[in-house]
Amino acid sequence: MPRAKTAEQLFLEALKMVSPGTKLREAISTVLQSGNGALLCFGPPKRLSDLSEAGVRLEQAATPQLIFELSKMDGAIIFNGDGSKILWANRFLKPDSRLPSDETGTRHRAAERMAAQAKCMVIAVSERRASVTLYLHQRKYQLDSIATLLNKSNQAMQTIEKFMTVLNTEMSELTAREFQDMVTIFDVCRVIQRFEMVARIGREMEPYILELGDEGRLVKLQMDELLMPIEEAELVIQDYFRDKTTFRKARKELSELDQQDLLNLGSIAHLLGYSTNLRSIDTYLSPKGYRVLTQTHRLTGQIIKNLVDRFGTLQQIMRAPKDDLVDVEGVGEVLAERVRVGLNLLQNQLALDRR
Numbered sequence: 001m002p003r004a005k006t007a008e009q010l011f012l013e014a015l016k017m018v019s020p021g022t023k024l025r026e027a028i029s030t031v032l033q034s035g036n037g038a039l040l041c042f043g044p045p046k047r048l049s050d051l052s053e054a055g056v057r058l059e060q061a062a063t064p065q066l067i068f069e070l071s072k073m074d075g076a077i078i079f080n081g082d083g084s085k086i087l088w089a090n091r092f093l094k095p096d097s098r099l100p101s102d103e104t105g106t107r108h109r110a111a112e113r114m115a116a117q118a119k120c121m122v123i124a125v126s127e128r129r130a131s132v133t134l135y136l137h138q139r140k141y142q143l144d145s146i147a148t149l150l151n152k153s154n155q156a157m158q159t160i161e162k163f164m165t166v167l168n169t170e171m172s173e174l175t176a177r178e179f180q181d182m183v184t185i186f187d188v189c190r191v192i193q194r195f196e197m198v199a200r201i202g203r204e205m206e207p208y209i210l211e212l213g214d215e216g217r218l219v220k221l222q223m224d225e226l227l228m229p230i231e232e233a234e235l236v237i238q239d240y241f242r243d244k245t246t247f248r249k250a251r252k253e254l255s256e257l258d259q260q261d262l263l264n265l266g267s268i269a270h271l272l273g274y275s276t277n278l279r280s281i282d283t284y285l286s287p288k289g290y291r292v293l294t295q296t297h298r299l300t301g302q303i304i305k306n307l308v309d310r311f312g313t314l315q316q317i318m319r320a321p322k323d324d325l326v327d328v329e330g331v332g333e334v335l336a337e338r339v340r341v342g343l344n345l346l347q348n349q350l351a352l353d354r355r
Contacts, residue, residue, distance in 0.1 A: 016210050020213035055090045076092070184285065192272075199230055235290045237272070240285060298342050303330045
């Protein structure tokens with residue numbers, strides 16, 4: 001049985017349906033340019049039919065021109081769930097009037113209540129405000145113009161770039177301390193805090209990119225390029241979480257921290273399995289080695305796991321004789337030498353970069 005989609009997944013799918021380049025967005029733009037309004041409902045046909053009445057039954061493929069012509073009538077246009085077919089035109093919506101609504105206009109009030117009661121998507125195009133509002137279940141979202149979205153995206157991209165500069169610096173410092181075996185919980189928590197901040201900004205960019213549609217392709221390419229080090233930063237959690245927790249559990253709890261807790265390094269230490277009182281930890285921590293071994297670009301994920309399972313920490317892997325490395329499953333004579341050489345090269349390169 002397929003897993004039910006989350007509210008966020010449904011919202012992102014809704015944005016994709018109305019993004020520039022789609023037939024629906026073309027129709028909405030035409031309605032706005034003509035100075036008209038419209039009420040568009042998308043969802044299960046029977047449910048929408050039960051909550052509306054009158055109108056004209058069509059069962060026609062949805063095209064931008066047909067949607068525009070039908071919007072000239074006062075009633076709502078009823079679509080199937082994916083918006084590919086128009087079921088009814090000039091339909092009168094009759095959601096429960098007792099449902100709460102903060103909207104003042106008749107069209108927007110009906111749209112908000114219909115979306116909440118029918119668990120569907122409703123789009124209200126206002127001729128007076130020259131705006132487009134999307135209602136999805138209990139959620140309301142105002143669609144922005146492409147110029148506004150590009151401006152927001154550029155601002156977010158500049159913020160990501162600044163955060164990534166700091167994150168890359170802190171990860172280099174952490175790597176240097178790991179080779180020196182001088183890592184503290186402060187070092188670990190600072191890097192995790194920084195990369196989660198960057199990851200959250202990246203997640204905030206997703207609706208902008210989806211709403212931009214065809215116009216968002218270059219923005220997405222640029223963002224993906226900026227966020228590439230995030231996967232490496234996530235391995236910091238895998239390197240330092242304690243045995244009583246798990247990587248997935250720690251990662252999930254980190255993403256669920258509110259902004260105030262994220263700024264508190266004690267909260268991050270706690271989800272890793274350490275005391276929230278950072279002053280009580282006066283010993284150095286030893287990384288398992290996932291992140292540094294990944295940086296050598298010579299080892300598969302399974303071989304890295306085998307090395308960590310066999311030796312336990314990065315320092316033990318670095319000190320291990322070649323014969324002990326060869327004994328690890330999947331590591332032969334050649335690969336054992338590559339591990340040793342790769343770690344030495346990485347350490348030397350890091351020392352040169354720091355100078």
